[in-house]
Amino acid sequence: MFCLPEKKAGKFLYAAIYEELKKQIESGAFPAGTKLPSQRTLGTKLGVSVNTVRTAYTQLELEGFVEVRPKSGFYVCNMESLQKIGSQRGNPMLTPLEKQCDQNPEEAKNNFVPANVAIDFAPAAIAKEKFPSTQWYRCLRSCLEDPRALERTPPQGDLGLRQILADYLYTERGVECTPQQVILGAGTDSLLEILSYILPNQWALAMENPVYTKAYRLFSRMGHRVVPIQVDKQGVMTEPLEGLDQLLVYTTPSHQYPLGTSMPVGRRIQLLNWAGRGKFRFIVEDDYDSEFRYDAKPVPSLQSIDQNERVIYLTSFSRSVAPALRLSVMVLPDSILKIYHETYKDFVCRVSTLEQLTLGEFIRRGFFESHLNRMRTYYKNKCKRLLQGLKPLRDTVDLVGELAGQHLTLQVRNGMTEEQLWSSALDVGVRVYPVSPFFMTDFPESSMVLLGFGGLKDEEIDEGTKRLVMAWHK
Amino acid sequence: MFCLPEKKAGKFLYAAIYEELKKQIESGAFPAGTKLPSQRTLGTKLGVSVNTVRTAYTQLELEGFVEVRPKSGFYVCNMESLQKIGSQRGNPMLTPLEKQCDQNPEEAKNNFVPANVAIDFAPAAIAKEKFPSTQWYRCLRSCLEDPRALERTPPQGDLGLRQILADYLYTERGVECTPQQVILGAGTDSLLEILSYILPNQWALAMENPVYTKAYRLFSRMGHRVVPIQVDKQGVMTEPLEGLDQLLVYTTPSHQYPLGTSMPVGRRIQLLNWAGRGKFRFIVEDDYDSEFRYDAKPVPSLQSIDQNERVIYLTSFSRSVAPALRLSVMVLPDSILKIYHETYKDFVCRVSTLEQLTLGEFIRRGFFESHLNRMRTYYKNKCKRLLQGLKPLRDTVDLVGELAGQHLTLQVRNGMTEEQLWSSALDVGVRVYPVSPFFMTDFPESSMVLLGFGGLKDEEIDEGTKRLVMAWHK
Numbered sequence: 031m032f033c034l035p036e037k038k039a040g041k042f043l044y045a046a047i048y049e050e051l052k053k054q055i056e057s058g059a060f061p062a063g064t065k066l067p068s069q070r071t072l073g074t075k076l077g078v079s080v081n082t083v084r085t086a087y088t089q090l091e092l093e094g095f096v097e098v099r100p101k102s103g104f105y106v107c108n109m110e111s112l113q114k115i116g117s118q119r120g121n122p123m124l125t126p127l128e129k130q131c132d133q134n135p136e137e138a139k140n141n142f143v144p145a146n147v148a149i150d151f152a153p154a155a156i157a158k159e160k161f162p163s164t165q166w167y168r169c170l171r172s173c174l175e176d177p178r179a180l181e182r183t184p185p186q187g188d189l190g191l192r193q194i195l196a197d198y199l200y201t202e203r204g205v206e207c208t209p210q211q212v213i214l215g216a217g218t219d220s221l222l223e224i225l226s227y228i229l230p231n232q233w234a235l236a237m238e239n240p241v242y243t244k245a246y247r248l249f250s251r252m253g254h255r256v257v258p259i260q261v262d263k264q265g266v267m268t269e270p271l272e273g274l275d276q277l278l279v280y281t282t283p284s285h286q287y288p289l290g291t292s293m294p295v296g297r298r299i300q301l302l303n304w305a306g307r308g309k310f311r312f313i314v315e316d317d318y319d320s321e322f323r324y325d326a327k328p329v330p331s332l333q334s335i336d337q338n339e340r341v342i343y344l345t346s347f348s349r350s351v352a353p354a355l356r357l358s359v360m361v362l363p364d365s366i367l368k369i370y371h372e373t374y375k376d377f378v379c380r381v382s383t384l385e386q387l388t389l390g391e392f393i394r395r396g397f398f399e400s401h402l403n404r405m406r407t408y409y410k411n412k413c414k415r416l417l418q419g420l421k422p423l424r425d426t427v428d429l430v431g432e433l434a435g436q437h438l439t440l441q442v443r444n445g446m447t448e449e450q451l452w453s454s455a456l457d458v459g460v461r462v463y464p465v466s467p468f469f470m471t472d473f474p475e476s477s478m479v480l481l482g483f484g485g486l487k488d489e490e491i492d493e494g495t496k497r498l499v500m501a502w503h504k
Numbered sequence: 505m506f507c508l509p510e511k512k513a514g515k516f517l518y519a520a521i522y523e524e525l526k527k528q529i530e531s532g533a534f535p536a537g538t539k540l541p542s543q544r545t546l547g548t549k550l551g552v553s554v555n556t557v558r559t560a561y562t563q564l565e566l567e568g569f570v571e572v573r574p575k576s577g578f579y580v581c582n583m584e585s586l587q588k589i590g591s592q593r594g595n596p597m598l599t600p601l602e603k604q605c606d607q608n609p610e611e612a613k614n615n616f617v618p619a620n621v622a623i624d625f626a627p628a629a630i631a632k633e634k635f636p637s638t639q640w641y642r643c644l645r646s647c648l649e650d651p652r653a654l655e656r657t658p659p660q661g662d663l664g665l666r667q668i669l670a671d672y673l674y675t676e677r678g679v680e681c682t683p684q685q686v687i688l689g690a691g692t693d694s695l696l697e698i699l700s701y702i703l704p705n706q707w708a709l710a711m712e713n714p715v716y717t718k719a720y721r722l723f724s725r726m727g728h729r730v731v732p733i734q735v736d737k738q739g740v741m742t743e744p745l746e747g748l749d750q751l752l753v754y755t756t757p758s759h760q761y762p763l764g765t766s767m768p769v770g771r772r773i774q775l776l777n778w779a780g781r782g783k784f785r786f787i788v789e790d791d792y793d794s795e796f797r798y799d800a801k802p803v804p805s806l807q808s809i810d811q812n813e814r815v816i817y818l819t820s821f822s823r824s825v826a827p828a829l830r831l832s833v834m835v836l837p838d839s840i841l842k843i844y845h846e847t848y849k850d851f852v853c854r855v856s857t858l859e860q861l862t863l864g865e866f867i868r869r870g871f872f873e874s875h876l877n878r879m880r881t882y883y884k885n886k887c888k889r890l891l892q893g894l895k896p897l898r899d900t901v902d903l904v905g906e907l908a909g910q911h912l913t914l915q916v917r918n919g920m921t922e923e924q925l926w927s928s929a930l931d932v933g934v935r936v937y938p939v940s941p942f943f944m945t946d947f948p949e950s951s952m953v954l955l956g957f958g959g960l961k962d963e964e965i966d967e968g969t970k971r972l973v974m975a976w977h978k
Contacts, residue, residue, distance in 0.1 A: 044683075045664050088684055089663065158654065167648055174641055180632065182827045189563065190519050208559055209518075216690050216830075216854035223697065227725055244851065251701055253727050353656045354857040356690075377718065380690035382856035383828040 047086040062108040148459035149494035153437035155485025169391035187214030191390040204334030216356040216380035226252040236279045240468030258470040265293035276310045284320040290431015290439040305340035319435035324410045339363035419495025436484030448477045458497040521560040536582040622933035623968035627911035629959025643865035661688030665864040678808030690830040690854035700726040710753045714942030732944040739767030750784045758794040764905015764913040779814035793909035798884040813837035893969025910958030922951045932971040
């Protein structure tokens with residue numbers, strides 16, 4: 031059947047077995063329906079205990095690669111039927127497809143993607159192999175000598191890093207703040223958790239529809255009423271907000287998630303004016319991929335043109351540094367900062383001290399800036415290539431959001447439904463992502479899909495678009 | 505006035521100014537009432553911008569070292585009056601003293617401790633300088649070669665580490681679990697956040713009274729009803745629980761926080777039997793300092809003797825490794841794990857990948873075990889020394905919790921109130937911690953204070969106890 035790679039043998043036996051089996055299943059070497067050897071047989075063959083094999087099998091079962099058939103044994107799952115199982119037992123608000131979009135693309139790949147997907151246009155994927163790990167580790171090593179590396183930072187994060195970030199945000203995004211306004215969190219979700227924790231329950235949250243679904247779930251779980259607000263071509267609409275107070279508007283103006291639209295300055299000013307007209311009106315500006323804009327004049331951030339201290343600014347380093355870096359940044363206006371200090375400040379900062387110090391060095395030595403410059407060109411070229419490949423479809427496809435980030439949205443007018451679009455793509459081994467799972471209400475009439483290009487090689491983009499043209503061409 | 509240390513000059517100018525001023529204030533070189541130079545004057549003198557000085561002053565103000573007097577300038581605060589300011593503007597549930605106990609002792613030291621405290625028996629302090637950082641960094645360096653170090657782990661944490669932890673918990677605490685039941689979080693608060701998030705709102709939480717107050721706040725903020733349950737000498741009482749269902753009992757049986765009592769086996773079995781008699785009764789066992797027990801036969805963990813899968817087990821590496829390590833562990837029974845998978849699994853793991861891998865190596869190579877063995881002896885000796893120093897008070901003092909962890913509780917029967925105890929200690933430059941802020945209700949009639957010994961040198965313990973004997977001797 032298979033042998034344990036020798037070097038792994040002494041280490042995590044069960045993990046090695048798990049990984050090997052997963053590889054066999056993913057590669058198609060063990061197709062759906064294959065019966066795995068009994069735990070005892072495999073244990074004896076590999077010279078490990080039955081318990082070790084059981085742990086590996088259980089993990090595979092949990093992740094949906096294999097299933098138990100009572101009184102018979104473990105069998106490789108049919109991955110298509112897995113999706114349906116997922117949606118039955120999962121959170122009713124999340125379809126399996128939404129989970130894929132929402133998730134770390136790695137996990138999505140491992141857990142849900144049918145074995146026959148050759149090219150995955152996962153929207154959150156980035157080119158991890160381009161990360162300058164040598165420079166990063168050089169910074170990290172120099173921080174090991176810092177005695178602070180083994181200490182906790184203050185609850186908001188290391189003051190030195192917060193100063194560096196305040197400077198960086200000012201230079202890059204015009205965000206004006208002192209380091210005292212900066213709060214570091216272990217990822218954007220973690221910061222949204224803090225925000226939903228500290229704000230009074232009677233404050234409602236207006237969310238763009240469609241939206242980053244985890245933000246929606248976090249706030250509603252914390253007891254905040256969530257009001258969906260429609261998005262037009264300029265972004266979140268302001269008319270529905272009139273008359274509402276004690277309200278936070280969550281928005282992704284740089285690159286609407288998932289639609290990809292960028293909010294023009296006019297709409298930004300409307301939104302800021304709305305906020306300025308009430309005492310308890312705030313805007314959460316999630317600037318999640320603003321480092322990657324490919325047009326000449328990026329629109330200024332809401333925070334930078336705000337006159338009334340009504341913007342809570344959020345950004346993350348997951349896309350610009352590495353997905354492993356659990357470090358996001360929130361800038362609070364003074365009135366919200368006051369609430370934070372009263373209710374949350376004595377909780378411990380969640381971010382690794384060493385990684386805080388390392389990021390500070392990485393920015394201070396200029397490595398971050400050169401990395402960003404390189405990656406802007408890199409992603410711009412990937413995006414161009416994707417657009418080039420889609421050209422044969424130009425009569426039936428409208429593009430949105432192609433000037434930023436690592437994904438774009440296609441509105442396809444060839445008569446196919448959204449489901450037909452992604453399922454016909456799947457038939458030719460290409461995964462694209464439906465947009466409707468991101469809607470809380472008012473599902474779109476047009477057929478839209480998301481395509482990410484950040485994690486794909488040139489050849490994959492070429493081959494993927496060729497297949498899409500085939501599948502969708504009428 | 506003062507000069508910037510030369511090596512810092514190029515780095516974080518404002519942080520250097522802030523640190524220098526703080527040092528001058530803490531050392532007493534700038535006593536209360538001293539007027540700081542104007543921002544412009546200091547800026548010119550140091551050759552930095554007014555903004556840089558302003559940032560430093562604002563941070564000092566925020567932390568309560570200085571105050572603004574309108575139309576006059578910044579003045580060094582009187583630290584005694586600072587406490588009152590803190591309690592007025594803070595969360596009404598938290599007294600400044602409670603904040604100190606609750607907080608990272610470093611921050612407590614920096615933010616609240618009056619300048620005249622010579623010896624601080626902070627309950628959460630540990631001997632950080634004893635941490636084997638050479639071995640830790642050796643493990644860390646070897647993990648840098650692991651390509652996984654730049655990748656996200658699965659939401660529950662790295663599978664290899666979870667296997668190591670499952671083995672470790674079994675060996676050390678008899679906790680029986682598979683790695684699939686293990687969830688890693690960025691500190692215990694972060695795991696309690698997950699728990700309070702995933703459990704249905706109608707489930708109430710029964711908490712020991714007194715209690716770890718952050719757990720109380722997290723659960724009640726998430727909308728769970730919190731029921732205080734009295735603690736007797738054996739720990740949380742089970743009679744008040746009878747008849748209650750859809751209930752989670754949060755408890756610290758190894759070393760009740762803050763009282764220090766250890767729950768005997770009889771009470772443990774009562775508690776487990778209570779849980780077994782209802783379908784929705786669970787126990788959260790927070791085993792926060794169980795690595796440090798100094799008696800011969802530690803009581804088994806609740807999880808290890810549970811027959812009905814009713815225990816949610818929590819432990820942390822903040823005390824046993826380093827406070828900077830944001831890594832805690834939760835073991836879920838299958839029924840709660842199912843809820844977790846349905847509602848939370850797609851959130852990203854908050855713990856640094858590199859630190860996960862490093863901890864795995866640190867345990868695997870045996871460094872953790874030898875560190876623990878060394879530290880058990882170390883803390884045991886500190887504790888002995890503290891008890892020795894308190895001997896002259898033996899007729900009026902009862903001790904609780906001296907066989908575990910890094911703190912103990914004194915019940916003092918010399919006629920002084922709790923406030924008289926800690927304030928008379930403060931008069932002789934010694935900080936001890938009142939117990940009553942940890943109570944939600946039914947404040948104790950007896951006078952109790954907490955003394956931590958983990959972070960103190962032998963001479964400090966000797967001097968501190970000498971002063972306490974002086975202050976409390978009747």
